[in-house]
Amino acid sequence: MKIFQTVGEVQSFSSSIQQSGLRLALIPTMGALHEGHLRLVDEAHRYAEKVMVSIFVNPTQFGPNEDFSRYPRTLEADLAALSERGVSGVFTPSVGEMYPPNDQTWVRVEGLDTHLCGPFRPGHFQGVTTVVARLFLACRPHVAVFGLKDAQQFLILRRMVRDLHFGIEMVGMATVREPDGLAMSSRNRYLNEVDRKKASVISKAVFLGRGLIAGGEQDPATVENAMREVMESAGGVSVQYAEVVDTEQLQRPVQLQPETDYLVAVAAYIGQTRLIDNQFVSVRNL
Numbered sequence: 223m224k225i226f227q228t229v230g231e232v233q234s235f236s237s238s239i240q241q242s243g244l245r246l247a248l249i250p251t252m253g254a255l256h257e258g259h260l261r262l263v264d265e266a267h268r269y270a271e272k273v274m275v276s277i278f279v280n281p282t283q284f285g286p287n288e289d290f291s292r293y294p295r296t297l298e299a300d301l302a303a304l305s306e307r308g309v310s311g312v313f314t315p316s317v318g319e320m321y322p323p324n325d326q327t328w329v330r331v332e333g334l335d336t337h338l339c340g341p342f343r344p345g346h347f348q349g350v351t352t353v354v355a356r357l358f359l360a361c362r363p364h365v366a367v368f369g370l371k372d373a374q375q376f377l378i379l380r381r382m383v384r385d386l387h388f389g390i391e392m393v394g395m396a397t398v399r400e401p402d403g404l405a406m407s408s409r410n411r412y413l414n415e416v417d418r419k420k421a422s423v424i425s426k427a428v429f430l431g432r433g434l435i436a437g438g439e440q441d442p443a444t445v446e447n448a449m450r451e452v453m454e455s456a457g458g459v460s461v462q463y464a465e466v467v468d469t470e471q472l473q474r475p476v477q478l479q480p481e482t483d484y485l486v487a488v489a490a491y492i493g494q495t496r497l498i499d500n501q502f503v504s505v506r507n508l
């Protein structure tokens with residue numbers, strides 16, 4: 223497994239793969255890898271002969287009061303796990319490499335950030351699209367694999383790829399869960415024992431929301447209130463949002479229609495830890 227720190231190095235690695243006629247998959251991550259990330263690696267092997275992972279804690283996607291400085295950094299363990307999983311290359315750039323001095327370029331997808339996490343994390347998605355565009359241009363993969371726990375992120379990035387003609391196949395993989403339903407996340411390690419037990423209400427809420435819509439509920443507010451109530455019933459859970467949106471524009475429908483795709487999504491604080499989760503209610507492929 224090769225490790226690259228500069229854009230130049232990773233671009234020549236990618237070129238050599240292209241020249242040998244092999245496909246390259248990229249999994250962008252911020253490290254602190256868990257089993258969910260490693261399953262993305264397994265999934266990526268189905269789409270490409272060579273798999274690369276980037277590890278970069280991207281400062282531009284964190285707000286001033288968010289957890290950038292305390293975000294877990296576990297590079298050595300991450301590299302060991304990736305090597306065992308058959309990864310060919312890891313790109314671990316510095317902040318200065320990704321954002322050269324006097325850098326002035328941002329990438330922003332408009333309109334898909336007016337609901338869900340967007341209003342609560344101003345600038346977050348612009349930070350994500352900017353860094354992922356740069357990672358794509360550095361690594362030049364044929365395919366990129368993302369976890370659908372960050373469903374809004376995936377749908378925004380997929381729109382960016384379409385709009386900017388990146389020509390990269392975007393694969394979204396179902397969320398990997400703990401036995402009690404909690405979505406795997408690098409931030410779960412912030413939870414103490416008591417909060418960890420409560421955290422399963424987050425997934426219960428989205429499964430309930432999905433079930434209500436699949437059962438024919440037409441009023442989005444009924445679904446949202448039911449999800450909110452489940453989370454609040456645990457005590458000590460502060461709900462940030464519980465919403466139903468369509469999967470194209472990520473807007474809240476007035477009434478739910480049959481044969482239509484929806485996303486139910488929630489964000490809540492358990493203690494100081496902000497967790498998100500979601501479920502697609504899909505009649506078509508994403």
Ligand code: PAF
Pocket residue numbers: 250251252278280283350353354372375
């Ligand atoms: O999902 C993440 O870990 C990050 O948002 C990403 C896509 C690696 C961009 O920094």
